[in-house]
Each structure stands twice: as structure tokens, then as C-alpha cells.
Amino acid sequence: MPKDHGIGASSKRREDIRFLTGKGQYTDDINRPGQLYCHFLRSDVAHGRIAKLDTAAAAAMPGVVAIHTAQDLAAVGGVPCGWQVTDKNGEAMKEPKHPILAEGKVRHVGDPVAAILAESLEQAQDAAEAIELEIEELPAVVDMKAALSGESLVHDDVPGNLCFDWEFVQENKDAVAEAIAGAAHVTRLELVNNRLVANPMEPRAAIGEYDAARDEHTLWTTSQNPHVIRLLMGAFVLSIPEHKLRVVAPDVGGGFGSKIYHYAEEAYVTWAAKAVGRPVKWTASRSEAFLSDAQGRDHVTTIELALDAEHNFVALRCHTLANMGAYLSTFAPCIPTWLHGTLLAGNYRTPLIFTNVQAIFTNTVPVDAYRGAGRPEATFQLERVIDKAARELGLDPAELRRKNFIPPDAFPYQTPVAVQYDTGNYGATLDKALEMADAAGFAARKAESAARGKLRGFGLASYIEACGIAPSSLVGALGARAGLYEAATVRVNPTGSISVFTGSHSHGQGHETTFAQVVADMLGCDEGQVDIVHGDTNRVPFGMGTYGSRSLAVGGSAIVKSVEKIVAKAKKIAAHLLEAAEGDIQFADGQFTVAGTDNALGWGDVCLAAYVPHKYPIEELEPGLEETSFYDPANFTYPAGAYVCEVEVDPETGRVEVQNFVAADDFGNVVNPMIVEGQVHGGLAQGLGQALLENAVYDAEGQLASASYMDYAMPRAADFPSFAVDHSCVTPCTHNPLGVKGCGEAGAIGSPPALVNAVIDALSEHGVSHIDMPLTPTRVWEAIQAAKA
């Protein structure tokens, strides 16, 4: 019988009421008295020197209040990077300045050159057209291999456009080379992990306001982590101390990583609000979002998998070119390194692994984390090369994986790539997925497709990811310039209702419901008695926000710790009121009882006593019932699973149709199954979107050719069937109190290789061994024709 409340129940989402009635409050829904509208004049060329920038005529246009360029921002810092990677020679990565407005040079189409403030948005847009901007074009650096030649430099002081050249695990380099040279079989694959645009449906927006009488700044912004923005912008860009800077991230319409980062526009509106003495509002158009939101993926990789005669994996070697774009976005350097190299063991007991990653500046929009971030890139190359190896060796791809899985009794398992997996059972999810996908019936379905002239394929992929993005000590050693814990304050009000203030941020994940379920379960109360507050630095404790599937595993654990402290204190109060020894007080279902007696007190009586301490152990205990915790976990969490995709390919047109998609995930314990399944559905659509449809295409001049929904193929409702998802294989996380692992990114990680493997399986009779994503009809058809030729 499914639970109807608390942990394990599919509680309906309380946040839905406001979203379904048009009462959500997103940043662009907010208007401040006297606000000005901001419009940015952006570069329409990818690379060049600013020869002329004359704003005089524009400044005289109707409604224009101010126009700012880089010279007005001389006292303002650049957009900082939050992660430092050390290269193979022990040197720090190249970290060129990222100015708020372009200084002397423009480095990508969309680089902001001037900001116009006017009484209306239309007036600001009209004025932008009157700015005289002349750019002396320089050759655009677009292709990563060509960038390394250094003939044209994105940053004059970064030779070869090389941000860093990273090796991991460096001491294994020679042993890996030796193992590959002596292996019975080596499978090689060169592949592209295509560049994606995150495209949350709400475009970014920011409103700055300054209260001169109190010297206080407020920024409303579309952020996944308002405290991170307050820290980065306050400390490194605008020199505003935290107590004078409030950052509010109200309802946020999706993020998928792209709203983690500190962006130039939010720093500008905060600065400008003080400079002109009026609130300043900016909302990105979708076209601007394509040219200014950090993009994702964009790796070119060569991978080699060595196997012995018994088909054991003996070594893995990878080389990756990773595109950083024109500037280093907040977490960009850690994506192709510590969130990628450390996942190359996958679900397997490969003993020797070495990877070399070269991070490259190009005249394109900056690249940073996008749903999965590094882990999809690691999983894709690994699951593709394993499939190719199975095909080359004539083995069943499931059996080859099973043979090399880390066995369930080997946990905790120390991988050769730094991380230690706490728990898992990879065979269980693979069995589950194959059963759900009716693997046994595939041959009959294939024959039926063949009778209609169609090619049917069956593909699978296993994945593992590292979630939580913590602990601080580890990420600090790896180059993070921040701690990565989470904070929570639990405030019990005098009549027993509970307000929870969390540093996590919900922008679609349903925290207001899930976190309330956890607290209600622990306190034996109704979920409706618990309110979840997030997204305002003036209300919640210093928190690191939401990304990397960390909210329940890290943020939820902080809430659990605070509730435990609440219960411990409440027991002391109850012991006093019941005139019993503290050790004899038991708490269950919202009742405090004295063991072995029928003496009992309700939750409300104890809460009231905490705030009306007439009869209260005042010598031993402070009044009140409120606790704060900062939870810094012992390890990452490691969700894992197996996905199966079945496709039908029309050989005449190259069109791929997904017939069935099965996801069997081990997320550890699950608090709200309905929400977890929803997260998987969304992840799958993004992963299948990458594999089939989506591609950020830059032409040779650095123009983003796919810069609107007319050109960038967002997945639509008719592109996929319904999905079959399962989370019944559970190995609880061993080091957090809820035993949870995180579910937000899995779908986007496991689905691209499953789909590509399925298409290659379908085309195997034509001898096609690889096609780069997205598998558009053109690419598939061309691959078939090339194989035939």
C-alpha cells in the first residue's frame, strides 16, 4: 500500500496551485516603482576590436536616462570564475578577465558592449540602434583543433587559446600506455559530444534597486543559488558587503545549470540602480538567451578501451578537447575535469585509467554545466566504446557490461580515478531494465519491422553519476573556491507550526513539497503544518543552492540535522514539564511520552512552553525552538542505473523513431516517487533531445546559426513516446541520514548513449559503427549511404 503522507508518499505539489492559476511570481513579473528598463547593445560579430563607440546621439533620444560603456565601469571587477584547475605542469589555468561590458575587444556574438537605460523598453531598444559602434573584425576562433594553432587569439595573453592542459591520473599515464600496447583487444572511438543550449523556458531576468537612505542594494534575479551570486558579485565585482546586499531568486522557471552562474547583466543592473538612483530592470529575450546564457557540453574526444583475452577491461585512455567559449563561466573549468575524469570508471572495475583534457578558448558563448555536467560526457564515451567493443568481439553488450561491473559485494569501491563509490548494484538495474524492455521479444519485433522495410535497433547503457557536489574538503582540494555544504534553519513557531529556511533553491524540483514531507515524517505532523522558505538571502541561512542533484542529499540532510536538534531540545522541555528524566522521554507521532507510563504531552504543548516559558528549565535551556545546521557530507552520492532504448529507423529517409524507452534507476531511498519520476522524464527528454535533435551550430565566422526556436530543435511533445521508469532497485546511500542519492540528472546522462547504441544496432547490418549526435535524418541517411558505398 503506497503511503499517503510523509517520506515515500506521492504528495501532490503545493507549489502547483500558484503556477496553475497564474499567480507564480517570476522575476519578470516583478515591477518596482520608478523602474527603468535596460537593454544591452551586443556585438554582432564574434571577434574584433572596438574601433568606435559613440553614444552621444543615442543618449539624446526620447526617454533615455543613461548609457554606460566599459569606461563607466572602470572601478568594477570582472565576472569571477569559481573553480581553479591546475594543469599537468602544476601551473594554474589561464584566467583572462571577463569584463561586465566589453573592454576594447568583443569576443563572441552577444558580448555586451553598451547598456541603455530608458523609461520604456522600446525607447531603450530604439536608442541602441542610434549608438555608433564600429568593430574591426579579427579572424574568429571557432574550431577547437584550429584554435590550438594560436593563429588568432581570443585573449591576447593566452597563447594557443589553451586555458589548461590537464592530465588525470597523471601517475597512471605510462602504465595505461603499457596496458593498451599489450592488450588482447583495443577498441578506439572518436566522438563529439554536441554543444547544447540549456533553454529553461523562463529567460534570465534581473532587477537592481538601491536604497540610498539605508545604503542597501537588492537584486531580484533568475538564479539557482542566490547566496552564491551575493558572494561572487558582492565580493569580487561590486565590493558590496553581504549585509548591504540582498539577493532574491523568486519563482524561477527552470535552470538546468544555466542559472547557477553569476552573469554580467545582474552585476550591471545592481551597479546601475545606484548610479542612476532608480530601479533597473532587464529581461532577456530568447534571442539574447541564446547569445548569453552559458551553453553546455561541446567536447571532442578520442577514447581507447583495452580488454584482455577474457574480455576484462584492463585500461582506458581518453583525450578530450573541451570548449570553454570566450570567457570562463563560474564553474566551467571543473566540468571537463573533476566532474568528468573522475567518472570514467563508470560502473566498471577498469583498473587503469588516464585522461588528458585540453580546455580551449573560442569566440563562442561561454560553456558551463548543463544537466549532468561532465558526467554525461564521461558516460557517453564510455558506454559507446563498450558497445563498439562488444560488436567488434561479437559479444552481447549486456554480457560484456555484466562481466565488468563492480560486483555488489565490492562496496565501498575505490575507483582508480579518485572517487570512492559507497554502494550500488549495477546488475540489478540492468536486469530490471532488460525485463521491462522485453529484451526477449526483440527478435520478433525486429522481424516485424523488417517486414515493413524498417530497421529496428535495441540499445542499452549503464551509468553512474556523482551527485551532491560535496564535501567541501574534497572539492576544495580539487580547486573549488567555495565550500559545498548546505544550510537549513528549522523554526518551530509557538503554536507548533514549522517554518523551514533552506539554502537549496527550487526552480521546478518541488522542494516545497518534498522537504515538507521529510519534516512532517520526522515530527509526526501534517505536511500542511510545514512551510518551506527559499530563495532570499535576507531570509535563509548562507546556502550553496541547487545543482548537481544535491538538494535532497545535501540540503535535505541539513534539514534533518536541524529537526534532530529540535527534537532533542523539545525532549528536554518535555522532561521538565512531565517531571521525568530526559532519558525516559520518547517522541513518536507528535507525542512526548515517559517510557513505561501513560504520561504524555502533545507537540503543541511543548512548543508553546518553549515560547511561554512559565514552567521551564530556564537555568539549563534557553527559551525558543529554532535550530540551524550546516551539513557537509562525507562523500558524493552515486546514483546509477541502466537504460534501454528501442528505435525504428527508416532507411529511405534516415528518420529515427523512438519506439520504447526504459529507465531503471537506483536513487537510493525516494521521498516522493511522483516527483522523482517527473525528474527522470524531464532528464530523458533532454538527453534524447541531445541525441536526436538539439545542436548549437556555429558557422566559420562564429555566428550561432541555431539561435532561435526556429533553428534550435527543442524536443516537442510528438518527438518521443511515454517513458517506462522504475526506481525499485534501491541501495541506500550509506553516508547521509535519508539514504538518498539524487535523481535530477540521471535521465540526461544515461539516455544519449542508449539511443545512439540502439541506432547503431539498427544500422549494424549496413556496417555503420558510429554517428555523431544529433542523429538527424540527414546524418543517419548519409551514414547508411557511406556504408553502402
Next chain:
Amino acid sequence: MAQVSMTVNGKAVSGEVEGRTLLVEFLRTGLGLTGTHVGCDTSQCGACVVHIDGESVKACTVFAAAADGAEITTIEGMANADGTLSVLQQAFQDHHGLQCGFCTPGMVMSAADLLKTNPSPTEHEIRDWLEGNICRCTGYHNIVKAIQAAAATMSGQAQAAE
């Protein structure tokens, strides 16, 4: 500037607009009805769908001046008279048909129009109908389920009423 008058969610409203003012801007900025969203600038995403004289229309494709005299319904006008969720809205909550909520108003307005013209659509028909509404969160799986469930509830209610 021109004067426009229309009925929005049953109330007569009027305002001054520029010739270039889009209906969605008039609703959001002029009337403060911010439930209708803007998610793109190429009339692709469908976050701005409203009903004009009973039909679903992307409010970013219509000038405010062109809607003069029209009957408009927005997401703010979709709940039952007592403020409770309508059958369709309730189905979206029951089946987790929304996550971040940004595309949701457009999805609801679009789905309402579908169910008016096709009271029991197949999964295929629902997916085809939603071609002009983009959701980045749900993978559409639960949106489809919600619309199917709403259709079933509504047809049950219609039968009961007969």
C-alpha cells in the same frame, strides 16, 4: 497611441497602447496579469497562449490594438468561480504535469482548447496538438497523462449531467 477596450476574464478593461504593443505585453504590463508568460520571440514556445473569443492564440502574435473588442481569457480566468482548480488544472496537479510552472499557463490554455474541440483525444492527438507548446521540464509524459485524465473526468461529468 491608441485606446483599446476588451473583455478580459469577464471584466471590461481599456488602456492606451502603441501600435507595436503586443497583446501579451498589454496583459502583463498594462493589466498586471502576469500569469501569461513570454518564453521566446519567434512565436514558437506557447507560454503566452490565451483564448481570444474562445480560441487558443499565442498572445505574442497579436497586437493589442487588433484585440480591440475581443473576449480574452487568460490563465487567471480558468479556475472555478469559487476559486478552486478547474478539472483541467486539477488534473495537471494530480498527474504532476508541471515542474517549474513557466510553460504551464500556455499548456493549460492550449489543452483547454483541445478538449473543447476534441473531448476524448488519443495520446497521439494530444502530442500533435501540443506542437506549439514547449516544455523543458516534464518531457511531456505527465502533461499528456494530465490531459487524458482531464478528458476522462470531463466526459464522466458530461455523461452524469445527461
